[in-house]
Amino acid sequence: MKLLLIHTGGTIGMAETPDGLAPRKGLVEDAITVRLPDGAELVADVFDPLLDSADVGPSHWNRMLETIRRHPGTPVIITHGTDTMAFTGAALSQALAGENRRVILCGSMLPLGQKGDAEGNLDLAIRAASAQGPGVFLAFAGKLLPAAGLVKHHSHEGDAFRSQPQAALGVPQRRTFIDRKLAILTLSPGLPAASLKAILETLDGAVLRIFGAGTAMNDGQLLKVIADAVAGGKRLRAISQCEAGGLEPGAYAAGAGLWGTGIENGGTETPEAALIHLWLN
Structure with missing residues (x-):
């Protein structure tokens, strides 16, 4: 051996x-x-x-x-x-x-x-x-x-x-890590849209920790920042701030605005797993 x-x-x-x-x-x-x-x-x-x-x-x-x-x-x-x-x-x-x-x-x-x-x-x-x-x-x-x-x-x-159980892993398109500017960001009550915009401007993509099963503040400016980032080619991937259970888009009307931005659904991914997904895919 x-x-x-x-x-x-x-x-x-x-x-x-x-x-x-x-x-x-x-x-x-x-x-x-x-x-x-x-x-x-x-x-x-x-x-x-x-x-x-x-x-x-x-x-x-x-x-x-x-x-x-x-x-x-x-x-x-x-x-x-x-x-x-x-x-x-x-x-x-x-x-x-x-x-x-x-x-x-x-x-x-x-x-x-x-x-x-x-x-x-x-x-x-x-x-x-x-x-x-x-x-x-x-x-x-x-x-x-x-x-x-x-x-x-x-x-x-x-x-x-x-x-935490994760979805079955497929074969990734890229098997080594390249130089990408990525971060894990957390939505929190009162987060200014300008602050989120400023940090997203420095990144190639981000994991966004959102509420519960998939909701976010009904803040038009904040949602526009997310939508504009996605439209500009930045990879944004949503995960739950809860340790277990994951996301269920559409379960609550409070999440409709967020999912309309084009953000990706990270499902049951942990923050770490979602970040690696952005690096490898």
Whole structure:
């Protein structure tokens, strides 16, 4: 058995220093090596410098994809910080759709060696990587979660993640991430139309978090900003501000104006999944 490790950084690979927790090279690689079954071979690609997950973005997703594709047929474990784990989960799930790969994401709320969750999460990740069947998953808190719709719902507890069901993934038109200016924006009561217009002018597209099952303020100026952006070629994709349930256009009259702008329906997509959809399609 061969196992590919891509270690990006994050809490799991940190250790105590006089200045507080900091990345320690070799910590994750050694922890996995001693856990591998006899005869198994570890191939490691370690980011240098190791990254806080807050700094992970499209160029790093491309590097992960490049490394995965250089090792066809090899199961993969990616160790990663928890703060942007949902973005990376959505990115790899969508970009690798149809490629028959098995990828296990893994992180922790406490570092290795601190009697926390890191060792258990790594053990689960190794078992999951050796199992059959394609897909991208997160090994965390004793659970194997589909990574396409991850939600980090708690900032401190060990059981920090949930996974929201997502629509079946087709094969994307673009399998790497190009330079697009995208953002996740949130409708909130009293949002000035001029503010939304100003930020949309700097973007190629955006995910717009709207209310409930698909409503928005009945503000003619705001709706015109959205309609003008769509007419001008900007990709705008709507999702619900609710964690679960998704959108149902037409369910409420209060959403009629919004859906008349031509905005896309993100359905049950999480914010992270909707953003990746705009990047890849």
